[in-house]
Amino acid sequence: MIALLLAxxxxxxxxxxxxxxxLGARKAHVLRTVMIAAPTSFAVEVVLWPFLGASFSPATLGWGAASGVASAAAFALLYRTLAIGPMNVLSPVTALMSAALPVAVGLLEGEHLGAAGLVGLPLALAAVVLVSAGHGAGSARPSRTALLLALGAGAAIALQLIFLHQAPADSGVAPLIIGRGVSSAVTLAAAGLLRGRLGSERPAYGLATVAGILDSVANLLFLFAARSGDLTVVAVITALYPAGTVLLARAVLGERIHRGQLLGLGTAAVAVSLLALA
Structure with a gap:
């Protein structure tokens, strides 16, 4: 139950x-937003170091760095996918891939689910697709390149989570510090190489900063959840993150929640309830 709540x-x-x-990326080039969010996330994890501890063993350094590279790759692939579109088709593909791959790894590592879990897990995967799908998801057909990029983005997100899960359980927040440090360095290097294409618009500093803080909190909660529960359950619950985006878009921007997304939210509630019993 603790792992479920953390997830x-x-x-x-x-x-x-x-x-x-x-929202921040609407005001300026998305890379300008990430240039603020990623280092902010890194700083938060460094601040937490004295309180939560960190052990920088060779295994921790390796898995942490791998998660950072995967995180940077996920950003690059998602950005390219967004440029090609259509995202209302590709977003569910990315979200499902980010959930399914860790589930497969968890099962291969010998994790077992009870009867409730065997029902709840596929329901949660279905909810991931429904919640992340926008209106008219079947109206546009993505190209083969766009579909491969979406699958690659989902795989990169999944690998980030898997690598964090593989880090030693007694390493504290060290995997997060290493991972975010690596991804921040890669992001800043990319921004330097592409500085001529970033435009002159100023990013929304406040939004980007809060996004970075929340990203750090999300990483921390996932790490603790994965250490106290099964990766199969933790990963698929974490992959329901589009639900939070959809609900905030409704509350703040007045965006309409479509019928399929409502069905996805209800399916997610049922799935989480079943997984809590697993």
Whole structure:
């Protein structure tokens, strides 16, 4: 139950971070927003170091760095996917991939689910697709390149979570510090190389900063959830992060929640209830 609650908190934090980051990216090039959010997230994790502890063993350094590279790759692939579109088709593909791959890894590692879990897990995967799908998801057909990019983005997100899960359980927040440090360095390097294409618009500093803080909280909650529960359950609950984005868009921007998304939210509630009994 503790792992489930932590995973739900992680999902909500990821969804809020995506929403705020998306708002910030409307005002300036998305890379300008990430240039603020990623180092902010890194700083938060460094501040937490004295309180939560960190052990920088070789295994921790390796898995943490791998998660950072995967995180940077996820950003690049998502950005390219967004440029090609249509995102109302590709977003569910990315979200489902980000959930399914960790589930497969968890099952291969010998994790077992009870009867409730065997029903709740596929329901949660279905909810991920329904919640992340926008209106008219079947109206546009993505190209093969766009579909491959969406699958790659989902795989990169999944690998980030898997690598964090593989880090030693007694390493504290060290995997997060290393991972976010690596991804921040990669992001800043990319911004330097592409500085001529970023435009002159100023980013929304406040939104980007809060998004970075929430991203750090989401990473921390996922790490604790994965250490106290099964990766199969934690990963799929975390992948419900589009629900938080959808609800915030409704509350703040007045965006309409479509019928499929409402069905997805209800399916998610049933799935979480079943997984709590697993």
């Amino acid at each position: 739900l908190g992680s999902s909500l934090a990821y969804g809020c971070a995506d929403f705020l980051g998306g």
